[in-house]
Amino acid sequence: MKKAILFILLPTLLFAQDFAKHVNPFIGTGGHGHTFPGATVPYGMVQLSPDTRIDGSWDGCGGYHYDDSTIYGFSHTHLNGTGVSDYGDIMLMPTMGKPSFDKNIYSSTFSHANEKASAGFYAVKLEKHNIDVRLTTSTRVGLHEYTFNKAGQANIILDLNHRDKLLEGTIRIIDDRTIEVLRRSEAWARNQYVFARIEFNVPLKVNLVKEENKENTKLEGIYKGTELALSFSKSVKKGEKIHVKVSLSPTSYEGAKLNSSEINLLDFEKVKKEAEILWNKELSKIEVTSDDKDKLAIFYTALYHTMMQPNIAQDLDGKYRGRDNQIHTAEGFDYYTVFSLWDTFRGAHPLYTLIDKKRTSDYINTFIKQYEQGGRLPVWELASNETDCMIGYHSVSVIADAMAKGITGFDYEKAFEASKASAMRDVLGLEAYKKNGFISMDDEHESVSKTLEYAYDDWCIAQMAKLLKKQEDYQYFMMRSQNWKNIFDWETGFMRPKKNGGWDKPFDPREVNNNFTEGNSWQYSFFVPQDIEGLIQAHGGKDKFEVKLDALFNAESKTTGREQVDVTGLIGQYAHGNEPSHHMAYLYNYVGKPEKTNEKVKYILDNFYKNTPDGLIGNEDCGQMSAWYVLSSIGLYQVTPGQEYINTVDPIFENVNIKNTEKLIKLPRTQEKESYFINFELYDWVNCLRHKPRENYYYIVPIIDVENKSFVTDLKIELKPYKSIGKVYYSFDDELNFKEYKSPILIKKSTKVNAYTEIYHYTEFSIDSTAIRSNTISAQFFKKPNNYSINIKSKYNPQYHAGGPEGLLDGILGTENWRKGDWQGYQSQDFEAVVDLQEVKDITEISARFLQDQRSWIVMPTKVEYYISDDNVNFTYFGSINNTLDPKIEENIILNFTANETKNKKARYVKVIAKNFGKLPEWHQGFGGDAFIFVDEITVK
Incomplete structure (x- = not known):
């Protein structure tokens, strides 16, 4: 007997059930979930939560980890489950007694036994001074309630140097109950603006100021700097409460003041109840039943x-900060931020199309505005900043999915224009992708993933073009969507990286x-x-x-x-x-x-x-x-x-009701072939x-099958078409006349080899055939400038091998993008190698190239030493160079460490020793970890 799960169209009524009671905000706060337990409302601007981690560590990206026992403060913005740290803006912390801006002093221990969280609410007891904290929020406002359980001087610390780097801080004292704040900061988002209006229910006085590394007791005025903290105080009786309202705005002080009208400072229970109502309204969109409370x-x-993101990013009057860092007004839609699109295009956005069509169109209108103001669709947008984190241009997936499901409320033509423009750029491997039909290791790092994800995104653009009857665009992007086949190895059945026209080897x-x-x-x-x-x-x-x-x-x-x-x-x-x-x-x-x-x-x-x-x-x-x-x-x-x-798939709930679907859909619980797939038009x-698309093998590029880019005397090159179907044609360097490939090619000098596949394609409706040609690809082969050999005494990380030991002598120079595979990496050790010149020679100069990318733990060696020898046993000193590059510099930089000798010295062997930086210092996000040395080319003159 078949059981059915019903998806029922329900009228928009006030919900009768309490769905919010099932929410456990602590799920994901331990392990590697990176969630936070604090108070927020659906898609709200404010996420008011405790911060137990302030070091930017991976498991502290959400600001909180369940294993911790110390709270440093309560900040008003948090990211839900990301793998990179940011936010933690406008941090407040209540204390007692003498105030201090030392985080180790104003922080407090806490116990999970005295901690509670529910949808829209968080509470905890701070043990150090016996202070009870309760938090709740509206969309743009956070509300604090502090209960001081003993008499004395109460302080509220406002520390703008919390978590990420403060670029610009301003605190303006309006009166003894009101202050205004600007916090402009840099972390994952390189230029984030947060304006805040902080209101107290009782008069408080400034009793300590930290301004540009100075502490004083200046009582009023405007405070500015990149080091900025204030303490506000009053004498309290045992059991006395202080309420604090913090209103946020991405645009201005005026915006924060306007947004503060959302709630009343003293209505904590009302605000908490309204937050629960908002959560119940959203959670009621899917009703499931079960006897299992877990x-x-x-x-x-x-x-x-x-529903914790994307987050509303506009003031009550519609003003928002755009991708051009200018203030704009949203008309006819709501503007949002926090688009983790590499993640959310897969499941979260399709869920929104099912239960929240209005927000889906708002998201796309936000995308379009970001395209108009920033020149492209968002990739991973955060606080009006494009982080360029992850890969692809998956905004197009969200747009195509909405269009396929008939969601309206945005300009289809403009959305297509933005999608096409984003796909036609020449960045992040796209130039090679368009030219060759795939991305090679030589072109860009993460080449396999980027090829695959671009191909899917191009299919999405093709679907838009088809709907808009743009046949030429449809054909073009459908062809690009087949590019996955150029990195599919039909012999192993895996997607594989390509290097210099062939498969990268070895492959695991x-x-x-x-x-x-x-x-x-x-x-x-x-x-x-x-x-x-x-x-x-x-x-x-x-x-x-x-x-x-x-x-x-x-x-x-x-x-x-x-x-x-x-x-x-x-x-x-x-x-x-x-x-x-x-x-x-x-x-x-x-x-x-x-x-x-x-x-x-x-x-x-x-x-x-x-x-x-x-x-x-x-x-x-x-x-x-x-x-x-x-x-x-x-x-x-x-x-x-x-x-x-x-x-x-078989659902795990007996009953499911989804609000706001347009049709009644019945899904059999027992799967039969008719129920593998459904659509909302109820087609078969x-x-x-x-x-x-069929297996269009006739467009797949050939394989240029060679182990290495460099050679000493001559090099044999083989060319292979996909599954041995069709013919391969080739030419050398800039020749225009291509020859048919029939047997392996032998080259004896540095040469560029060009190749394409051609096959005759028979259509379904005709015996006529058409010769169809793949993209033309190229591979560059280098005859080594010498016959030197090398014996590496250290052990390179197998991830960073540069093609093996000979990669340090092949004359091929790596670029600043070390992820392309042209550098050798050594961690936790010095680099040492001996070059054999094969005969005794006059030596006037020795140099080696090194790279620094400190964000990736790659730091210049502290010193490079060179020694020479006739017998590879007894070495004499040739010269050394100390590093002078600041390890804190964030840009990727390549340096030659060169030692010269005015008088020729004769030797056959050259020893190179590069001293490792050692443990990463406290200022580094990988503090305590072992630095890498990255070396590419050793040159002896």
Whole structure:
């Protein structure tokens, strides 16, 4: 007997149930979830929460970790589950007695036994001075209530040097109950503006000031600087309460004053109740029933986490700070910020299209304004700053998905214009991607992931073009969407990095390295959501693709290469703790095995989500981790945002009601082939597999199969077409006449080899054929400037090998982008190597190139020493150079450490020793870690 789950259109009524009671804000605050437990309302500007970590550490990105026992203060902005630290703006901390700006003095211990959190509310007892703190918020205002449980001098510390770097601080005393604040700061967002209006319910006086490293007791006026803190005080009786209202604005003091009208300073219980009402209104959009309280807590906390961002970023009058850093007014839509699009395009935004069409159109209108003001769509936008974090241009996925589902309220033509403009730029590997049909290691780091994600995004743009009847654009972007095939190795069945026209070797699909974004080949070889049928065909059909999926989930749960903290929640090589894996369990639906989808999804739901502080298996990532749970638990997941079809799976709840859907949809709980996929037009499921791109192998570029870029005497080059189909043509250097490739080519000098594939394509409707040509690719080969050899005494990190020892003598110079693979990296050790010149020579100069990128722990050596020898046993001193580059400089810099000798010295062997920087200092975010030395080329004259 079939059981059915009903998706019911409900009228917009006041909810009768208390959904907010199920929310547990502590889920994800432990482990690696990076969430925060403080008070906020749905999509609110204010996230008022305690800060237990102020060092910017990875597990402290949300400002709080459940393992901690010290609170440094309560700040008004926080990020939900990100992997990079920022926010923590406008920090207040109540204390007693003599005030201090020493964080170790004004901080306080606390106990979880005296801590409470619910949707829109947080409370804790500060043990040091026995102060009870309660917090709640409206959209733009945070409200504090401090109860001082003993008599004495009460202080409220306002420290603008909290967490990130203060670029500009201003505190203006309006009167003894009101102050205004500007905090302009730099962290992940390089230029963030926060204006605040702080109001007390009782008069307070300034009793200590820290201004530009000076402390004084100046009583009134305007305070400015990059070191700025004030203490406000009054004498209190035992049990006396002080209320503090903090109103935020991204635009101005006037905006903060306007926003303060949202709530009354003394109405704490009313504001708390209104926050609960707002949460119940949003959470009621999906109603599930269960007798399992933990399951309800996990579900509604997950839904809660999806609604903590994006955040409203405009004042009550519509004014907002745009991407051009100018003040604008939103007309006809609300302006938002915090778009973690690499994460959220997969599940969170498809969820919003289901339950929040108005905000979906507001998000897209925000994207369009950012395009108009900043020249491109957002990638990872934060506080009017483009962080350029992660990859792709996944705004186009959100736009295409909304258009496919008929969501209105934004300009389709303008959205397409912005999408196309963002895809036609020549940055981050796009120039090579457009020219060659893929990105090589030589072009850009994370080349495999970028090729795959650009290809999906291009498919999204093609869907927009099709809807808007732009046939030429449709064909162009559909062709680009097939670029994934240029990095698919048909022999191994994996997506592989290419280098100099061929496959990079050696290859280990488990290896986490700089060719992938937070993952490895296993975790990216299934990311072709726009052409799943093509991917299945490339593997040899459904049966073989099923075997490949089984191998993914049954492989050893161990990665090699770089330690990647994001790769968690492993089932085989599937990593649920990071987003690239999130669609993979649903791929069994495409080979007719929904029972396997059900099995894997249920395992993930049961094991990777818990009603505990460490109840998330990886970073929350602005709602994506929770969106997966919300959708999968109710029986849905959209593998391909940008089309109206949604995958189905057995839901874990008996009853699910979704408000504001446009149709009544019944999903069978027992999967049969008709229920693998649905859409809201109730078409037959197979429609979602029709009209897919075929295996267009005739556009795939050839492989230039050579091990290394450099050679000593001569080099044999082989050219291979995809699956040996078609012919390959080649030329050298700038020759225009291409010759057909028939046998391996031998070159004896530095040469550029150009090649393309050509195949005759027969259409379905005609016996006529057309010769179709792939992109022309090029590979550069270098004859070494010498026959030197090298013996490296140190051990390089296998992630950073530059092609092996000879990479230090090949005459190929690495660039500032070390992630492309042309540098050798040595950690926790000095670098030492001996170069054999093969014969005794006159030596006048020795040099070696080193790179610094301190943010990545790569620091210049403190000193480089050179020695020479005739016998490789007894070495004499040639020269040395001390480093003079400041290790704090953030730019990537390359330096030559060169030693000269006015008189020629004869030797056969040259020893190079570079002294490692050692442990990273306290100012560094990796304090205590071991620095790298990165070396590229050794030159002997």
